[in-house]
Amino acid sequence: MDAAPLRLGVVGTGFRTGLFLDLAARVPHLVEVTGVLGRSHASAEAAVAGRGVRAADDLTGLLGTSPELVLVAVPVAAAPAVVTELVAHGARVLTETPPAPDLDGLRALWAAVGATGRVQVAEQYLLFPHTAARLQVARDGLLGDVTSVQVSSTQTYHATSVLRGFLGVGAQTARVVATATTTPLADPVARPGWTGDPAPRPQTTTVATVDFGDGRTGLYDFTQTQTRNPLRTRRLVVRGSLGELVEDRVVRLADATTVLTSSLERRQTGHQQDVQGLDLDQISFEGRVVFRNPFVGSRLSDEEVALATLLVQARDWARGAGPEPYALAAAAQDHLLGLAITEAARTGQPVTTTREAWADAVA
Incomplete structure (x- = not known):
């Protein structure tokens, strides 16, 4: 800083x-x-x-x-x-x-x-505080080998970046099967704010499975206005060989006869008589910090924390002092998968992605 x-x-x-x-x-x-x-x-x-x-x-x-x-x-x-x-x-x-x-x-x-x-x-979804904390838990091996990830929160290329990030997959070919269903849903909040209109209108939900091979799969579930619609929750499920994470709750095998259930705990200042000001301080898991807000005192929302983190990483990269934050090759691969989901939903037929020129550059 x-x-x-x-x-x-x-x-x-x-x-x-x-x-x-x-x-x-x-x-x-x-x-x-x-x-x-x-x-x-x-x-x-x-x-x-x-x-x-x-x-x-x-x-x-x-x-x-x-x-x-x-x-x-x-x-x-x-x-x-x-x-x-x-x-x-x-x-x-x-x-x-x-x-x-x-x-x-x-x-x-x-x-x-x-x-x-x-x-x-400028892809920031893996940098959201709770997502980053969950990813740390997974990377620490507490779930064993991650084999399946379910994302229901955001569209195509954002969601596929989360899928690949938790599964640790690169640019191998993937087989995508998808369906799209249109049903009525109220949409009370738009980008400018409350719409004042409670009437349901047709909205499409796309559900897709992405098979990366080697036993690793992703499930994509997204309704058109889900990123802002308070009538649709957001969900991340990460399944591994030793346990499962559902949002902020983790069930895992600690040893041959011990199953532990724990939760990610968010420490938020500024509530009630806390005079430190409204801020995310840290997220902890089983007594240790797995995410610490680098921008305490700036009063940032979670999305702003993610964007600020991205800019710090981009600054260091631009100055030759750090790795690439999210390279063009990674973004191209994630959009390739997102396009495959869209195409599979449109046609009702499976889509297998191709290996593209950027594949060798995808981490």
Whole structure:
């Protein structure tokens, strides 16, 4: 936390840009936004209004602010061209998810910039505090060999990043079987807030199984508005050879005759007469800390903690002081799996993924 703030340039003026600009204002010791470039100068001016951030006139002007890293947060159809142009100018890039709209786009983007090693992707789902804590429990071997993971919380490429992360699988081919069912569901909360409309409307739920081989499988279960809809819970199940994790509850075999049931415990300050302020402090398991909030005092939500963690990792990578946070190859593989889920649900037929040019670069 003592390092100089990351100098971050931004291309794009939409919702995701706003999240990063808000985060930069909350943690100025972590990130300094050098400039924002939009489709027009007016859109950039509107995005930075009241933030004390410069609106750039063009790409040359943005790069002239000397960013260490450029965030690309534009519509997915436009992102590959922007990323390719930035890399051609020698920039290091953090592009939003997914990095390209379809498989042909992924292949073209990889052919253009994959070998440069200059592109990372802004995937943060494994960095959410409780997810990171659960992953630590799994990696500590308390569940034995992880063989099955179920994710019901977020869409395609985000969910597949979680599946691969817990299963520890790379870029091997996978067989996907999926179904899609449309049923009525109320949708009381949208991105701007409460809709005021309690009437159910048709929404599609997609359920898919992903067979990675070697006895490792993933289950994907997602309803269209689930990321914000309070009428649908979020669920993560991790099954291993010695136990099972369901959300924050763990059942495991401690020795030949001992089964333990334990829970991840969140320490949250600011409740009732706690005067420390509202903050996540830590998450512990069986008396030891498995996640500690690196940004205590900044009053960040869990998603903001994940994004801030991503920016710290991207900063260190950009300065040659740390590993890749989420490489283009990993993002391409996760989107490949997400596209296979979508295709299998659309056709009702199994889909087997192909081994792509980025496979050898996937950790």
